[in-house]
Amino acid sequence: MRRFIFAFTTGVLLVTAPAAFAQTVGFAEAIKILSASCGQDIEKYCKSATLANNGIGKCLQENQAKVSQKCNADRAVVASLIQERLAAQAAAPKICDRDAAQYCKGVKQGAGHILRCLLKAQPSVSAKCNTAIDLAGYR
Amino acid sequence: MNKIFLAGVSAAFLAVSASGVFAQTKLSRNEIINSLQGAQQEVDVSADELQKAAFENIQKYPGANSPGNLPLWDKLASLRQFNVEITFDLNSARIRPESYETVGLIADALHTPYLQGQTFFIVGHTDATGTREYNLELSIKRAKSVREALVTTFQVPGEYLKAVGLGEEQLRDPSKPDSGINRRVQLINVGYR
Numbered sequence: 001m002r003r004f005i006f007a008f009t010t011g012v013l014l015v016t017a018p019a020a021f022a023q024t025v026g027f028a029e030a031i032k033i034l035s036a037s038c039g040q041d042i043e044k045y046c047k048s049a050t051l052a053n054n055g056i057g058k059c060l061q062e063n064q065a066k067v068s069q070k071c072n073a074d075r076a077v078v079a080s081l082i083q084e085r086l087a088a089q090a091a092a093p094k095i096c097d098r099d100a101a102q103y104c105k106g107v108k109q110g111a112g113h114i115l116r117c118l119l120k121a122q123p124s125v126s127a128k129c130n131t132a133i134d135l136a137g138y139r
Numbered sequence: 140m141n142k143i144f145l146a147g148v149s150a151a152f153l154a155v156s157a158s159g160v161f162a163q164t165k166l167s168r169n170e171i172i173n174s175l176q177g178a179q180q181e182v183d184v185s186a187d188e189l190q191k192a193a194f195e196n197i198q199k200y201p202g203a204n205s206p207g208n209l210p211l212w213d214k215l216a217s218l219r220q221f222n223v224e225i226t227f228d229l230n231s232a233r234i235r236p237e238s239y240e241t242v243g244l245i246a247d248a249l250h251t252p253y254l255q256g257q258t259f260f261i262v263g264h265t266d267a268t269g270t271r272e273y274n275l276e277l278s279i280k281r282a283k284s285v286r287e288a289l290v291t292t293f294q295v296p297g298e299y300l301k302a303v304g305l306g307e308e309q310l311r312d313p314s315k316p317d318s319g320i321n322r323r324v325q326l327i328n329v330g331y332r
Binding site (some may be wrong): 027028029030031035039042048050051052053054056057084086089104110111112114115116137138 | 168176177178201232234235236239240242243244246247250251252253254255256283284287288291293294332
């Protein structure tokens with residue numbers, strides 16, 4: 001819980017951070033934030049690095065001492081916000097178990113059918129499950 | 140040399156005009172999901188078979204241009220799919236930074252329950268400038284590079300992603316073989332395997 005709050009507050013400190021209550025970010029959003037914060041450093045130190053093999057991340061890590069403070073700080077925050085999102089995605093099905101049983105009886109498993117049903121049933125769905133869906137970035 | 144230079148210029152031009160289009164209709168995660176979700180039929184084409192077919196096509200029908208559709212293509216044409224423009228350094232498999240966000244959007248789409256558990260072909264295509272052999276090899280490297288970016292930086296489970304390069308063997312617009320419209324990365328949902 002503590003870690004969670006920390007991630008949230010630092011997330012707000014990011015000028016480019018997304019909507020007020022987004023406590024996790026997806027990969028596209030992360031790229032947007034990092035290209036603003038780290039774009040110049042990547043241009044300077046990682047010109048030949050690639051996204052494959054995690055090249056850009058590795059390169060920024062290796063050049064940590066030279067890379068701008070903002071880039072280093074935002075990189076850490078974004079990394080943790082992404083992990084929060086992946087964790088939220090993994091946790092959502094279980095958290096929404098009861099809601100699914102109650103509001104999505106007979107809905108087929110897989111291919112996002114249950115999620116689609118829960119999104120439609122949002123007003124009735126429990127706050128816990130709705131939050132889980134938010135954190136998973138599924139809306 | 141002249142030809143290479145020209146290719147560079149037209150690539151730059153394409154990037155500019157494409158970003159102009161993007162400003163109006165920006166690519167979104169949900170657009171990718173909508174195009175890819177809903178795999179229905181089973182497809183009995185493997186990535187290896189498709190890759191092999193491209194090499195055989197060059198051997199069987201040598202010459203400056205491919206004669207037309209790859210034999211296996213009909214089986215894939217009706218599947219859920221999405222074409223996306225990803226820019227690479229010239230003659231290289233290095234994804235250009237302006238395309239990072241696009242690859243991130245693809246990753247975000249693949250991380251949703253709508254697409255999880257289904258297998259996708261990542262198919263690289265070039266235009267017809269240059270030799271067919273060279274284009275085939277380059278497109279294979281580029282498709283692999285996109286796959287690797289998704290699997291490493293973007294943490295998409297690798298067992299669901301297969302990279303295939305088709306070079307200029309399967310043009311999007313055969314009437315304009317050298318047109319940039321043919322350069323694309325195509326995601327094809329081949330269903331639950």
